[in-house]
Structure formats: C-alpha cells, structure tokens
Amino acid sequence: MSRRWNRRASLGVLLASGLVFAACGGGGGGSGGTKTATGGRIDVNAYDPFRFDVKTINALPGELTITLHEKGATEHRFTISSPKFEVKVTPANPVATGKVTLAAGTYPFKCSFDGHAAAGMVGKIVVG
Ligand SMILES: [Cu+2]
Numbered sequence: 001m002s003r004r005w006n007r008r009a010s011l012g013v014l015l016a017s018g019l020v021f022a023a024c025g026g027g028g029g030g031s032g033g034t035k036t037a038t039g040g041r042i043d044v045n046a047y048d049p050f051r052f053d054v055k056t057i058n059a060l061p062g063e064l065t066i067t068l069h070e071k072g073a074t075e076h077r078f079t080i081s082s083p084k085f086e087v088k089v090t091p092a093n094p095v096a097t098g099k100v101t102l103a104a105g106t107y108p109f110k111c112s113f114d115g116h117a118a119a120g121m122v123g124k125i126v127v128g
Contacts, residue, residue, distance in 0.1 A: 032123070034058065041065045046089060048072030050111065050119040057109075057125045063101050064125070070094035076121070079112040086112065104128040 032052050035042060037059040045053040046068060053071075068078045070089035079086045080100060087096035104127050111121035 037064055041067070043067045043069060044078055045069045045071045046076035046078070046111065046121070048074055050074075050076075050116040050121045052078075052111070052121055052123055055123040057123065059102065059125055059127050061102060061104050061127055063099055064127075065097060065099050067095065067097040075113055076116065077112045078109060080107050080109050080125070082107075102127045 032054045034056040035044075035054045035058070037057060040060070040063055042057055042059065042064065044057075044066065047053065048071075066078060066085070066087060068076065068087045068089050070076060070091060070093075073091055075088065075090045077086055077088045078096075083100060083102070085098060085100040087098040089096045102125065107125040107127065109123050109125060110117040113121075
C-alpha cells in the first residue's frame with residue numbers, strides 16, 4: 001500500500017516538473033524551445049498540426065529515457081536514426097517510453113510519420 005503511494009507521489013513530482021517546463025517554455029507558442037533532461041529523463045509532447053514542444057533537448061552522456069506524449073489526434077513518432085531509436089504514440093496509446101544510450105554529440109530527431117518532419121517535427125538532442 002505504501003509502495004503504491006510512493007509511486008503516485010513520484011508521478012506527481014514528474015507531472016509538476018512537466019508543468020514547470022510548460023510554463024517556462026511558453027514564449028513562442030509555435031515550434032517549441034529548449035528542454036533539459038533531468039535525472040536522465042525527458043518528456044516530449046507531440047501536437048497537431050505537426051510539431052513537438054521542443055526543438056533542442058540538452059542531456060548528459062549515458063542512458064536517456066524519452067517519453068513521448070500524444071497531444072493531438074494523429075499518430076506521432078519520436079525517431080533517432082543513429083543510434084536507432086523510435087517510440088510511437090496514437091490517440092489510443094497516448095504515452096510511449098523508450099531508452100537510448102547516447103555519447104557526447106548532437107543527435108537529430110524527427111517524427112518519421114509521413115510528412116510530419118517536413119511540417120516541422122524535427123529537432124536535436126545535444127549531449128555533453
Ligand atoms: Cu508526427
């Protein structure tokens with residue numbers, strides 16, 4: 001029982017920090033800004049029409065847990081070509097999490113769903 005409570009509490013912390021990010025990133029209202037991974041985790045929101053809420057993700061070298069959240073009504077993916085990584089969300093399955101290990105460097109990401117990258121669903125992860 002207490003274990004369940006703990007899990008809830010930490011989820012609450014995650015949600016709260018997500019709100020802080022949302023509040024800070026509000027400026028442009030368009031194509032998203034910069035987020036920094038905390039504790040090796042990053043949350044990315046995917047919207048319609050096609051955009052992520054972040055263009056640049058800053059992270060430390062090592063394992064990065066990426067959680068993609070569906071905020072629209074069409075399928076979205078968060079795809080890194082090298083190393084190969086992809087998570088996919090749909091309105092029916094609106095949250096997807098995956099782990100990728102990254103060394104220092106810059107890694108472009110995009111939504112690999114048809115036309116979405118061309119419409120602006122692109123960005124980069126800067127590791128270092
Ligand atoms: Cu997409």
